[in-house]
Amino acid sequence: MFGSLTEKFSALFLRFNGGVLTQKAIDAAMDTVKTTLLEADVPYEVIESFIQKIQFDLVNKKITASLKPAELVMKVVHERITELLGGKQSAKNFFFQIPSIILMAGLQGSGKTTTLAKLAFLIKNDAAKRHKARKVLVCSVDYYRPAAREQLAILAKQIGVDVYVARADNPVAAAVEAVQYAQSNHYEHCFIDTAGRLHVETQLLSELHDIVKSIKPTYTFLVLDAMIGQESLRVAQAFEPIINATGIIVTKMDSESRAGAAFACYSMVKKPVIFMGTGEKIDDLEYFNPERMANRIIGLGDMHTLIEKAEQKIKLSEQQDLQKAFLKNKLTLQDFSKQLDMMGSLGGISSLMKYFPGIPGMKIDAEQLEKGEKEIKKFRAIISSMTIKEQIGRSPISESRRKRIARGSGTLPQDVVLLLERFEQSQQFVKILKRRPHF
């Protein structure tokens, strides 16, 4: 996501390791910060004031025995990036009140419809975890592109929410109709999807203005595509007076994009980024947390988000089973396969890497990564071609069995040997971990 940004920040902190914090060193570091942020498409004026603040902090903060120069620089940069992204205040998780009307606004192709579906899915999923059900209605008031309404209907079906098809022939009346329908049918959340335009246009804005005035949404989200760079600032500045957004959703964060601009929105329009889209799938949506994002940007990793992701995507019973096996020191190939499945549900190695400290800034060989992912796929296929007894270690895997398993999984006998070696290594690892006093 921020590959090069993180890489540069990590290198910057390394430069201070063991060094002394002289004015010359600070100036040189600030030059690096400036070019790094410019490359990430953060607007110049935002960078200027950001750097002034960091310089002020560095000059005014004392280096203590417990804080080395590199750590001090890192701390100051971290604090200021957090502030730039919205501060600690907006780190609180956002939640949707009941009942609520949610309006999506943004340019064409920014991801309004996709994000609407992701939000509806999130609401349903969160409620389901608490054994609750939510009545959600979605309605598209895009009267320019018939396929847009069709797209929303398909997504709604996928996630199991109701679609309202308005009879009115204009977007404002249609939105009013949908909201009235939601209210009289006791829907807890009603989403309104609006039409986008390629550029900011008066007609689009005045239509949005009328919709907002007529339905008075509880939440209005401005959806910004991270890939459009500084254009997103102009969009935010044009939309904001009209829609008075609750917050911003930055989409396509999974692309190696110039997301810096979208993040600078907070300092320009004073509206927080609340969610970010990290892919095309329905659950590729994360709460935006400025402090954790600052961690990721400067290479401290983001284990919190990873753990939350794991909790969301992996069934509690599976986590517990694995934990039990782990504690009993009895990991079987079946458990090993479950571990691999879990990695898969979290998006594979490349996706996991982003959350680990230090790793995002390191150059990872794409070839190695691909090899690792392929290996995992192979291992899962091999284990599923074994008999249950083989999987739980009751039948030793002889040479003839190895051949049979390889044939069944479309792999080679040496792949089976490699899997058994890896499994053995993971057993050793468990033993070492268990010997540690705090485990």
Ligand SMILES: Nc1nc2c(ncn2[C@@H]2O[C@H](COP(=O)(O)OP(=O)(O)OP(=O)(O)O)[C@@H](O)[C@H]2O)c(=O)[nH]1
């Ligand atoms: N990679 C990636 N793609 C996304 C993300 N969000 C949306 N997209 C893709 O962006 C494209 C446009 O998304 P839509 O949701 O149709 O955008 P829209 O704003 O509703 O577009 P209009 O209705 O035409 O104005 C689709 O191909 C989506 O799959 C994201 O977070 N990551």
Ligand SMILES: [Mg+2]
């Ligand atoms: Mg759309």
